[in-house]
């Protein structure tokens with residue numbers, strides 16, 4: 191069967207798709223920044239001696255890992271942001287939802303990284319008279335960070351791809367414009383292939399960047 | 409003479425497993441005490457109670473006149489006075505050898521970095537590894553790594569040194585180089601508590617041998633007596649297996 195591939199559709203939507211790409215990048219970076227910082231507190235909270243804190247942080251992590259991201263996006267967009275801002279705001283909802291979700295996964299990466307360091311390292315530092323804080327700062331964290339980088343790389347790549355869910359709340363990012371082109375022309379291949387290429391370029395660049403960082407810290 | 413280490417009535421359990429029963433031990437300054445006994449008898453746990461890597465459930469540990477269990481005792485300060493050498497070295501793999509030996513001097517002792525580095529290099533020279541200062545730990549042989557670990561502990565100028573099977577993870581040909589460093593330390597008058605299976609070392613360097621079994625000190629005495637004329641059947645049985 192012959193399929194008339196219409197490059198003109200891509201041509202027409204290219205400026206919009208590229209604007210969408212900038213938004214995807216912006217939302218992803220903001221969500222990652224939020225997720226990394228919030229995740230740090232959640233991860234350490236989950237390792238705390240104080241059990242109610244541990245329990246609370248586990249609850250947070252389980253909640254965000256155990257429910258679909260699209261549901262989190264919709265609930266935050268329609269249920270959480272309007273009472274706070276007085277109006278819906280897709281970009282804010284997108285950053286908050288992706289950031290909170292990223293925090294849950296990041297918290298587990300921090301925890302696993304810290305706990306993967308052999309107990310002997312901590313004991314050696316203590317036996318030299320180092321305090322808990324000095325041991326974390328000079329011995330545990332520098333080693334743990336190296337081990338966390340690949341896991342964070344995966345998480346960031348997943349986040350960039352999953353940011354496409356926010357097209358559902360009409361945030362004009364890549365997926366939103368691909369959907370728009372499809373609806374206007376009833377053509378599947380042109381808009382979605384274009385979107386696929388853009389996502390691939392983004393995630394491939396990101397993975398190369400992370401590989402480079404990984405090599406640098408070794 | 410006042411003991412530099414005094415353990416009295418120390419008991420320790422892990423869950424329901426009582427690992428130490430009423431341990432009483434005085435170690436005099438400059439004394440070398442060697443601890444022997446079967447696996448699981450509580451040797452490591454006893455050693456780790458001396459610098460509070462394990463906290464005794466009962467009893468008291470006094471180091472150089474400071475009670476470890478008393479409220480207000482700064483545990484980190486006491487640990488600085490008790491260097492520890494581990495079976496598996498536990499060097500910091502992300503730091504060069506010289507930085508392994510320098511870090512705690514700066515962080516804990518508050519020495520200037522240049523001063524600490526000078527001290528580190530001189531200790532590395534003492535253990536025969538000055539040329540490895542800029543190497544990373546994973547490029548060292550086991551024997552070299554353990555000598556660095558000894559230098560790292562000595563850099564804090566501890567009053568006592570604790571050794572937990574320092575040669576058990578080494579290939580046989582590397583045991584000698586580590587024992588040689590330990591012998592030198594003993595000859596310089598360092599107070600040492602050494603858990604080891606090296607009976608030759610125990611006999612030659614130990615001032616006193618402790619035989620532990622099932623969480624108690626079954627018998628103790630000078631090496632000639634404990635090795636040649638053990639008083640208890642359990643000691644005799646253990647020695648017949650390891651000698």
Ligand SMILES: Nc1ncnc2c1ncn2[C@@H]1O[C@H](COP(=O)(O)OP(=O)(O)OP(=O)(O)O)[C@@H](O)[C@H]1O
Pocket residue numbers: 422425427445446447448449450451452453454
């Ligand atoms: N952190 C821990 N948690 C639970 N049980 C422990 C722990 N450390 C030691 N034990 C148990 O305490 C007992 C004594 O252990 P310890 O390591 O002191 O013996 P050891 O004499 O040093 O033996 P080895 O010669 O094998 O090193 C063992 O039964 C061991 O399983």
Ligand SMILES: [Mg+2]
Pocket residue numbers: 451452453572573
């Ligand atoms: Mg042991």
